[in-house]
Amino acid sequence: MHLWQQFLSSWNGISFFYNDYISQPEDIQLYTDAAPSIGFGGYYSGRWFASEWPPEFSHLAQQSDSPSSTLFEIYPVIIAAILWGHEWSKHIILIHSDNSAVVDIINKGRSQVQDLGSRLRHTSHASSTVFCYHLQLNPRLEDLSHASREAILNGLAPSTLSAYLTSWNCFKAYHSYYQIPFPLLDVWSICNFVTHAHSNLKIRASTVQTYLSGINFILKLATGEQCHSISHSHVTMLTKGLRKREPASSARRLPLTSDLLSQCICTLRSGYMSPSIDRTLECMFLLAFFGFLRCSELAPSTSAFNPAIHPSLSDISAHTPDSLIYTLKKSKTDQFGKSCPIYIFRLNSFISPFEPISEYVLSRYANKASPQEPLFLTENGKMATRFWFNKHFLKVLGASGISPEHYSLHSFRIGAATTAASAGISDETIRVMGRWSSEAYRLYIHNNFNDLLQAQALISSFKPLGVF
Template identity: 40%
Template structure:
């Protein structure tokens, strides 16, 4: 908990061509740029990166003094402020430093109290130099290897996950205060009471409570190098299950864009919905989203375009006269960026998926200078954003005579799974087509009333 609205003021600045520095409570530092920054390609070395790096250094130097404090960082770069507040960036050059900053925030600011708790209950696993504190001298023979270890550890937890864990940990800490419980207490009594508190006072759903428990478990493993027996206990499991049963289930209101709806939307586009450019772009995006079981984030952007993560002209290609491929560089289930290929085949269909993609590829190549340009662009030749895609999708649905309220960019993925199930594809086939790594795909399959009607008709005919 912060002792006041603002406890600490930090000041940093950077001159990309010279050096950087920082000031904190009468102390300061300045340095020339290290090789790890200078070696970043010029195209990726943005001003946001240069402004972020001094903050990482500042947190490394003095972060251990900031536990339970509210910190204001004075920065004159809006892009840096944005990526820190969001906790992520689409720039591959910025992400390692942003990860390091959040990692330092998690362990430099929280670890002192965690280590103190470890000594109260049982010995802390690393009573000497801590891997997470990284407090060995710069000239230590293992310093380089320690830095390498830290960089690898940072990659093990995504920024969003780490941020959610920190939220859970702060909530767990706050829970101790009014009850005068020494922090952190991992007894069954405290853990189950915390869960009931989250349910009754915070009105959290069981699924959210499970996420909080994952966060608390994460920090327990860091303190004791083992899982919490209380969190994994039968009592805790039954408590969460009981909460889940008492809460009304929330139905997913998103509607599927099935093959029939897709066909109607494509027909609207080909009759002339907007400009020729917009119609052709949406036509291709709709078809690719449906037949590729794609998430909206896999064909559009939410921030600055990055050719290393967002779709480019080179990602759509002709394999042979019967096949086209689309490369997905990364996705929700592919954080390691192994990549995945979606194939569109030259099969007979009224909406002609193969021919549509082939024509669009020729169209985009005639417009672009390099194949690293965005694959999908709006009427102003800017990368197609999530908002732009959703806006036009709803407009096309309305023109096609379909109420658009409960449709979104994700409706293509839901509709593809629903259509596949209706066509008799097996669960394993649907899971493979949608690149699902769990059975979550089952929640995407919707039961259409016409299908149920036909099933009833079959039942009646058998009875008669």
């Protein structure tokens, strides 16, 4: 044991025992390339990296009229060794390089380029990210890195992350279809991808822009840097031009205003399906409208109920004898789950939401329901999802004599804002009721023909002071 302790304490790591498997140069191949004006990259066994030059390289041109191309060409080889070198130990590797000086340096193990080694050591870890790091991590560090990656991804909504992954897969499929190396990130390649997605895949220009955002996001995860080609003026002008070539879109979503809501409530109270489903839908209609709710704030897209984030029976509570509170656990503008109270009042109206919702909650509790059960249930006793709610919403519209075309669940929120504006409610109050943090609520206020007529009549009859 003393012999081994003495040996290991001074061992240089070199072993004469190689793997039983004898590899050939063709088995492990590395491809690298560099462009001093753009950046560098490498490809190895289905994996790749690409990046702009570290800040240290920008000073080379200032220090020398003709900086060594060898330095630029060997840098991606060093980065590849940092990333994947642990897989090459005791193997033969074939490195493809178009620089003869780099070939000599690799084969001889030394360089005539002054200060090359110190420069490379200084910059070798410049491109490390949480998703692409150079070190072999021990289990404890790996756990920390995993937690960091999870936290970064949790910063995005699952639907957004899914859309970004779809865009990345589309970008990869584009490279495969045209049989070009992946990924090409220059302006020319990005423009070609945009045209391919729009012209060949029939993806709208607005959706292609979302795809570009997804590609940029994935690249930032991998390299820590954004792709500047995506924000290039040529890409911007291309998407704008493609958008102008698109046919005019169909009519925008229509608002479900208070008068249309009254027609729907009348249909439900007259008997649409079973009494329990009619009562459930009535409460959902009224809560969506008077709460200015987004679709996801009332009916989740998933069927897997999670009481920590989805609407539960306990989210409806009494506030005063004439008001209720619907506690919104999480929303688009409240990603940290601070929760927000939505007040529901007793109104002197046919569509007053207080009475139906109060009776619904009391009846659920009377039937031994748990406070942690879903707030709204289907005929099968499952959580009411967005698909289920939308299906019945469109059917109720049709049964009420309203064409369901151009209506969606977002029509409740649009209709509430439009009705509030028509009733003369202040902009600030509308912003508070809809929980808007910007001027975006103005986009939801749809003015009908009579509103425009009355507005122009008022303008034409207005006389400034001193004019008779």
